[in-house]
Amino acid sequence: MTSSKLSMLARIERFPIAGTFTISRGAKTEAVTVVAEISRDGLTGRGECVPYPRYGETPEGTLGALQAMQDAIAGGLTRKALQTAMPPGAARNALDCALIDLEAKTADVRAWNLLGRPVPSECTTAYTISLGSPEAMAAATAKAAHRPLLKIKLGGDGDEARIAAVRKAAPESELIIDANEAWTEANLERNLAACAAVGVTLVEQPLPARQDGALARIKRPLAVCADESVHDRSSLAPLRERYDAVNIKLDKTGGLTEALAMADAAQALGFKIMVGCMVATSLSMAPAMLVTPQARFVDLDGPLLLARDRDHALRYDGSLVYPPDSSLWG
Template sequence: MTRRLSLSVAIERWPIAGSFTISRGSKTEAMVVVAELGDGKARGRGECVPYARYGETVEGVAAAIEALRPRLEAGLDRSGLQAALPPGAARNALDCAFWDLEAKATGRSAAELAGLPPLKPLVTAYTISIGAPEEMARAAEREAQRPLLKVKLGRDGDPARIAAVRRAAPGATLIVDANEGWDERHLEANLAACAEAGVTLVEQPLPDGRDGALARIARPIAVCADESAHARDSLAALTGRYDAVNVKLDKAGGLTEALAMAAEAERLGLKLMVGCMVATSLSMAPAVLVAQRADVVDLDGPLLLARDRPEPLHYAGSRVDPPSPALWG
């Protein structure tokens, strides 16, 4: 029997503790879109973060979700959703709402529905925003007890920044995210500076579409695709240029595609990173499922907020526990 679903859509603003700064700019709040699906007995939620880098806006994403209301009311299911919307934030919110609804309706966890073993706690990276070297050093010193720090770079003077962070946090494992901020002229020098600082991975050093130089140099440390990696069909072209891929549900268009991307990345011999946007625990919860198989986990979004939603993920330092059914899944 066709299941006819009700839909609600909301735009929410969540203040960031201080500010969050990458090579493309700063923000002081996270704007998210939440989709909720109901079948008359149970309700499921999904949260997404529209990504301006890909031309998304909160209004546009909310409108794209709202436009599917007639088809949801007529019986559109999670399988049909994959063709109804392209990869991106709108499909992510609805896809995750479908998973949550099914979990609530059946009394089975989303992990069980996905065929996964029981979820385990994870160790997540914690992000250090880009700034002057002395500012970044102070931020790193405050978080030096964490086992894994993600350092935002992508501007002139990055060798001084990463050296300052390393001095401030000598015991932490460091990864770097340049957010497409480097160019070919400085690529090898910046990678060398990262290697000297003991960095283990660099995300997206060059702009998407202008990253061919990565195939022509000897990469001293692993390089991970982020903005160059979208859904499954983007992964094959990454081989030879990248060593790893960052799977984010907002890019992939939901948990369904993210699980498939993770499997395809492994098939291609790419290491797996699971990342996030700055958002609440509701965005992170589905990503915890994908992150069970990841080499690097970066799900610190709620730690960067001034407050989180009720029944949040439990963070103990850098350890994050699986979500409770009250939150999602």
């Protein structure tokens, strides 16, 4: 008996954010995701992505890129062939994760067994505090001060005051700072010193990508992590003098297949690993859980920032996040 052809459906979905999510590039009140569903013989694999305007992606453009792959999918596109058929980015992520989900369902195994990776266990995720005034950020931080790991969004001018206010509001939490490319060479060392003074563990992407050479010319008082400066394996080697860690996001790598290969390569080069996310549902977080066994920092709090998640969501117990049930993904 021969298998039927693969078929795909793709759509844009919207999920309201609880309040407003603000970073240095702006604020938003909803998470806009694109979902791909690939089906064969009564089984369906799903993948979710978040198009990122920082990289010129839009929901409509991403949906169009997925729909343009219909014929290739019907022709039996494999996950290996997908890696060269599409460039890294959100659209390929949705397809890659959908194909893995379908492969796991077809083989009746969990995705980590299918891919030969360690079984993920529950882990502590960061919880994000949006950019605002020092007073507003301190108030938001105080409400989350029971969480062991906080990720603080900064934005340039006034960041020293924000750093001090946040630390005062959460004296016991481990802090990660994410500047989202908002610092400059002029304030870099001053802001890093302010972070070091209050015991911040990690600073993420302080300078704009491709304008971050100053990081190699200074003595860094704490670990600095690349986000916008790093995408897939090809971008790793040039960053060794500037960064101590890399943030692996499936929407940047173009899927879990490349993310796992990138994690292996990053470890071999001596980078610490953060596994990160966009603001999205549990369907986006589930594949990223397979990277967590290699990660020093886990930042998979997207669903915690939503007013509602999708059905069969990941289990969150405070800041602990648990591996997905197969009814969600994988």
